[in-house]
Amino acid sequence: MKEYLLTISQLGKISQTHVKALRYYQSIGILKPVYVNPDNNYHYYSLAQVTLVQIIKLCTENDVPLKDLKRYLDENGETIALKDLIDYAKNLVENKIAKAQKQLDYINYIQEEIQHSQEIHQQHTLHYVLNEARYWVEPFDGKILSEEYFTKLLTIEEQLNELGPLPIKRIGLLLRYEYGQKAPFICLKLEKLPPEPHPQIITLPEQRNHIEHVSYEDLAQRISQIETQFQPQSIFITETFEDDYDLFSPHLEIQFDEAE
The missing domain is CATH 3.20.80.10 (Regulatory factor, effector binding domain)
Structure with a gap:
């Protein structure tokens, strides 16, 4: 079993996530180790949890409170309602894109107005x-x-x-x-x-x-x-x-x- 498990450092390297962030995810109950070595208390994670970490990062980058993620995990943190979570995340990202597009439209509008003002200045x-x-x-x-x-x-x-x-x-x-x-x-x-x-x-x-x-x-x-x-x-x-x-x-x- 152990050859398929990752240390927290390995998980951080593969998922490109700082170990401190992973420890925080664990402390709030959204990233639970699949195995804890009873001899040295080392925590191990599954390869499938790389995907979970990527989803967690996606949500944090789009201002999703991490506590909201817990409702998509079962009580033991062993399974995740992935479809529901992805649907939720997709909606948030689409809203963020729409907001960014609105901001970009406004920037383009200001640029057009500056050009228009220059024409008036030149011709009075x-x-x-x-x-x-x-x-x-x-x-x-x-x-x-x-x-x-x-x-x-x-x-x-x-x-x-x-x-x-x-x-x-x-x-x-x-x-x-x-x-x-x-x-x-x-x-x-x-x-x-x-x-x-x-x-x-x-x-x-x-x-x-x-x-x-x-x-x-x-x-x-x-x-x-x-x-x-x-x-x-x-x-x-x-x-x-x-x-x-x-x-x-x-x-x-x-x-x-x-x-x-």
Whole structure:
């Protein structure tokens, strides 16, 4: 029997796991020796336990509390409900991958916005034909980048999470002008729509927009100038991400529709 057993050092070498970690796994009851030499109290492990150690490491690397593993072992620690444990671990890893992908998408978005800001700086203003797009909008009469603004965004993001993974591109304030009245909203551009229609989702048609940067301090004055000079149907204000980002006085991007 002994020729098929491993010392704790051998188990550590084969599984590429520090002996101290293996001793810890043993102390909490998730890695039990299959044989203890009565003469010297040396602990021995089976070759099959190499797989168990690999699974334990996989779980720890994905933030699974080790105590959770005990429910997949029998009372004696001799058998493990491997299918159930692997299903559980797979779900955790998939969730972690989805979270990492969401973070990567955000990084890519910031990079795109930096490039977009550079274009505005180089040309001072841009004139784009913006394609038809869908936005999630909710009434909001506060200031952009305020505590109230970010609190509202968190509430909206919770609602969106309940509807499924809905990638968001641009976030900001939308001012809509109809019949001489101005209606302010907080808005999020949706890259994907939920399965069912939702009253908070609106469609903005394709339109030619003027795009420029404005300082946070000058925003209210610039909006007033645009309203007087251009009488737009909508104004969109969003945060910018620049190569050298001013943390004390960030630039904002302002868009408004132009007459043909």
